[in-house]
Amino acid sequence: MKNAALASSSLFTDVRATANRYAALLQLCCPQGPKSYSLARSVHAHMITSGFRPRGHILNRLIDIYCKSRNIAYARHLFDAIPKPDIVARTTLISAYSVEGSLKLARELFDGTPVSVRDTVSYNAMITGYSHNGDGHSAVKLFSDMRCDCLRPDNFTLTSVLSALVLIVDDELQCQQFHCTVVKSGLESVVSVLNALISLYVKCAGFSSSLMNSARRLFDAMPEKDELSWTTMITGYVKRGDLDAARKLFDGMTEKLEVAWNAMISGYVHHGFTLEALEMFKRMRSEGIQFDEFTYTSILSACANAGLFRHGKQVHAYILRTEAKPAPDFSLPVNNALVTLYWKNGKVDQARRVFDRMLERDLVSWNAILSGYVNSGRIDEAKILFEEMPGRNLLTWTVMISGFAQNGLGEEGLRLFNRMRIEGIEPCDYAFTGAIIACAGLGALEHGRQLHALLVRFGYDSSLSAGNALMTMYARCGAVEAAHHVFLTMPYMDSVSWNAMIAALGQHGHGAQALELFDRMLKEGILPDRITFLTVLSACSHAGLVKQGCAYFESMDRIYGISPGEDHYARLIDLLCRAGKFSEAKNVIETMPFQPGAPVWEALLAGCRIHGNMDLGIQAAERLFELMPKHDGTYILLSNMYANMGQWGNAAEVRKLMRDRGVKKEPGCSWIEVGSKVHVFLVDDTMHPEVQEVYRYLEKLGLEMRKLGYIPDTKYVLHDVESEHKEYALSTHSEKLAVAFGLLKLPRGATVRVLKNLRICGDCHTAFKFMSKVVEREIVVRDGKRFHHFRDGECSCGNYW
Ligand SMILES: [Zn+2]
Numbered sequence: 001m002k003n004a005a006l007a008s009s010s011l012f013t014d015v016r017a018t019a020n021r022y023a024a025l026l027q028l029c030c031p032q033g034p035k036s037y038s039l040a041r042s043v044h045a046h047m048i049t050s051g052f053r054p055r056g057h058i059l060n061r062l063i064d065i066y067c068k069s070r071n072i073a074y075a076r077h078l079f080d081a082i083p084k085p086d087i088v089a090r091t092t093l094i095s096a097y098s099v100e101g102s103l104k105l106a107r108e109l110f111d112g113t114p115v116s117v118r119d120t121v122s123y124n125a126m127i128t129g130y131s132h133n134g135d136g137h138s139a140v141k142l143f144s145d146m147r148c149d150c151l152r153p154d155n156f157t158l159t160s161v162l163s164a165l166v167l168i169v170d171d172e173l174q175c176q177q178f179h180c181t182v183v184k185s186g187l188e189s190v191v192s193v194l195n196a197l198i199s200l201y202v203k204c205a206g207f208s209s210s211l212m213n214s215a216r217r218l219f220d221a222m223p224e225k226d227e228l229s230w231t232t233m234i235t236g237y238v239k240r241g242d243l244d245a246a247r248k249l250f251d252g253m254t255e256k257l258e259v260a261w262n263a264m265i266s267g268y269v270h271h272g273f274t275l276e277a278l279e280m281f282k283r284m285r286s287e288g289i290q291f292d293e294f295t296y297t298s299i300l301s302a303c304a305n306a307g308l309f310r311h312g313k314q315v316h317a318y319i320l321r322t323e324a325k326p327a328p329d330f331s332l333p334v335n336n337a338l339v340t341l342y343w344k345n346g347k348v349d350q351a352r353r354v355f356d357r358m359l360e361r362d363l364v365s366w367n368a369i370l371s372g373y374v375n376s377g378r379i380d381e382a383k384i385l386f387e388e389m390p391g392r393n394l395l396t397w398t399v400m401i402s403g404f405a406q407n408g409l410g411e412e413g414l415r416l417f418n419r420m421r422i423e424g425i426e427p428c429d430y431a432f433t434g435a436i437i438a439c440a441g442l443g444a445l446e447h448g449r450q451l452h453a454l455l456v457r458f459g460y461d462s463s464l465s466a467g468n469a470l471m472t473m474y475a476r477c478g479a480v481e482a483a484h485h486v487f488l489t490m491p492y493m494d495s496v497s498w499n500a501m502i503a504a505l506g507q508h509g510h511g512a513q514a515l516e517l518f519d520r521m522l523k524e525g526i527l528p529d530r531i532t533f534l535t536v537l538s539a540c541s542h543a544g545l546v547k548q549g550c551a552y553f554e555s556m557d558r559i560y561g562i563s564p565g566e567d568h569y570a571r572l573i574d575l576l577c578r579a580g581k582f583s584e585a586k587n588v589i590e591t592m593p594f595q596p597g598a599p600v601w602e603a604l605l606a607g608c609r610i611h612g613n614m615d616l617g618i619q620a621a622e623r624l625f626e627l628m629p630k631h632d633g634t635y636i637l638l639s640n641m642y643a644n645m646g647q648w649g650n651a652a653e654v655r656k657l658m659r660d661r662g663v664k665k666e667p668g669c670s671w672i673e674v675g676s677k678v679h680v681f682l683v684d685d686t687m688h689p690e691v692q693e694v695y696r697y698l699e700k701l702g703l704e705m706r707k708l709g710y711i712p713d714t715k716y717v718l719h720d721v722e723s724e725h726k727e728y729a730l731s732t733h734s735e736k737l738a739v740a741f742g743l744l745k746l747p748r749g750a751t752v753r754v755l756k757n758l759r760i761c762g763d764c765h766t767a768f769k770f771m772s773k774v775v776e777r778e779i780v781v782r783d784g785k786r787f788h789h790f791r792d793g794e795c796s797c798g799n800y801w
């Protein structure tokens with residue numbers, strides 16, 4: 001005790017020497033890092049125990065060390081104990097706050113500094129703070145305050161303020177003004193200042209290409225260029241899509257800079273030049289230039305998007321071979337790119353293996369694997385993953401909602417959309433799109449309308465994806481006028497919008513209007529694509545416009561250079577068969593440039609059924625039995641054809657064949673939306689709570705219909721699509737129950753809209769024609785193939801389905 005007191009008193013007597021010793025010790029802590037910080041802390045501890053009170057530059061040094069070791073609170077504590085802190089201490093803290101992103105605290109300290117003591121360094125600290133934290137306006141404002149205070153900017157000031165200006169610049173004039181400032185400051189040959197100036201010109205070059213030339217002149221005149229100069233210039237060209245100029249500059253580089261290679265590769269990838277990117281990647285390897293995470297993520301996403309799976313796998317193998325112990329900031333983005341590569345190429349299980357092996361995952365990783373499951377239709381696994389996720393963002397919700405909608409799980413999609421809102425997440429237009437598509441699948445028109453209203457309230461009514469989805473929804477729910485209204489009021493349209501509207505008109509039997517719209521599309525200079533021709537051919541087929549359809553088919557290749565695919569041929573066959581032109585149809589099948597597949601034979605079989613062309617129908621059915629022996633539709637169509645011709649024996653044989661092969665019929669069901677609730681009916685339903693009332697109503701309606709000449713068609717009743725066990729009993733089909741329920745429950749005069757999973761049967765089709773006349777209401781039925789609008793005793797399909 002005595003010794004210690006002595007020691008400290010002797011230290012105290014020679015304060016100057018002690019201060020020098022401490023200063024020297026702190027000087028040793030100069031290299032940054034945890035080791036020197038802990039050394040500095042023990043020096044400070046020694047000062048406290050020995051009673052030495054640091055002042056002046058020693059205290060400033062300590063504040064600096066605490067700031068750099070991220071203990072700003074303690075640094076502030078030291079600072080607050082100083083009666084009159086000098087500008088060095090103030091600037092140290094301002095910089096520390098800025099780095100941390102606490103701009104408010106930094107600014108308070110800056111404003112508390114008397115104007116007389118402010119210097120260029122303190123201004124620089126504050127301007128850099130704004131610039132690094134993305135607040136360009138405040139940085140530029142402070143720069144002009146600085147000049148009012150008559151302080152000369154140095155190269156740090158100019159570099160910072162120019163980088164800040166890059167964030168906010170929106171006109172050419174600002175570029176030129178700052179260029180003048182740089183020239184006046186006499187710092188126009190400092191590399192960092194020039195780099196910042198070039199980057200300012202490059203940013204502005206979005207508005208005019210002459211600015212790009214100004215940037216290039218500055219670049220060419222630079223006495224020395226560093227890595228940043230090259231990459232700024234190359235990236236500038238890449239961003240403008242001028243890949244040739246970028247490449248020329250790149251090829252003229254004297255030394256091969258890794259970043260410049262990456263800029264070039266990512267430019268190629270971004271603009272879809274996958275092969276060029278791969279070629280650069282190979283050259284990089286042969287020239288021995290180090291790859292980093294940016295190189296790998298660019299090249300992997302190129303492979304993922306272009307479907308170059310083999311290349312991508314090779315890159316993966318190379319990474320495994322060469323990167324023995326990758327750092328986390330390398331492996332996270334690279335693994336995310338790998339997960340995407342695998343799922344986009346349909347290899348979800350491999351994607352999952354990469355995902356499972358990742359030591360660290362972020363939202364990007366989770367969303368990637370989720371998208372993988374959703375896109376391959378593995379919804380159950382996606383659902384589990386969704387619940388397991390540690391966090392979710394808008395993309396997560398949207399992927400899952402659309403996933404449900406596109407896989408026929410509309411109800412779950414809508415439930416998730418509601419849950420999203422309950423959890424306080426504001427849906428984006430893509431989430432709305434998913435929910436609207438869910439309504440389209442369910443035929444939930446009322447719900448779809450509510451979503452439409454909500455969409456407008458959220459201000460997404462000009463969204464392209466949502467607009468296209470709304471059109472599809474209204475059309476699929478049978479409200480073709482509403483679809484048309486959306487089409488007319490959409491501010492932006494793409495070919496998807498036109499296709500959707502043409503399809504809507506075609507499906508609802510407005511063939512002529514569909515073709516008119518197609519003409520308008522051509523006149524407005526929008527190029528038709530493969531889908532457009534599918535919808536146009538369908539429209540011709542639904543409306544029986546054979547000659548026009550054939551002409552359009554022929555024009556595809558001749559005028560638009562689109563070679564017809566199998567689905568186009570199937571539509572052509574459908575079109576020809578509808579008109580009973582079987583020899584033409586046969587001729588098309590024989591001269592097709594490829595082997596006809598199931599869609600072509602299905603179209604032929606359907607046509608043969610309508611026209612009772614037994615011979616050709618059997619041929620088509622036999623091909624279909626070979627191609628898809630488990631498909632129930634073929635057996636049912638063929639057996640119905642036999643039944644139609646009164647060939648009961650053959651019909652029974654087809655049925656037996658079906659049973660022998662273990663082919664299960666998809667049970668028929670129909671559904672209708674009443675009061676925002678979807679009601680489902682099965683054949684001879686007994687489950688629906690109000691079904692007895694429906695049967696009674698149907699009986700009453702039947703009497704009225706018979707008075708107008710309706711005779712139940714027993715052929716269909718005997719060998720129908722639905723009644724497995726009741727072949728000889730009169731059964732009531734699901735669509736009849738749903739329509740009757742709608743007539744009972746919907747407001748007077750309202751259109752009845754029913755959806756059925758399978759093709760509508762002949763008897764129901766006839767019955768609905770009579771019903772529409774008896775009740776004087778429109779009945780719309782969407783079956784597995786098309787729409788039927790029954791109005792005043794007629795159907796829009798013209799009895800062809
Ligand atoms: Zn029926």
Ligand SMILES: [Zn+2]
Pocket residue numbers: 765787788789795796797798799800801
């Ligand atoms: Zn019809």
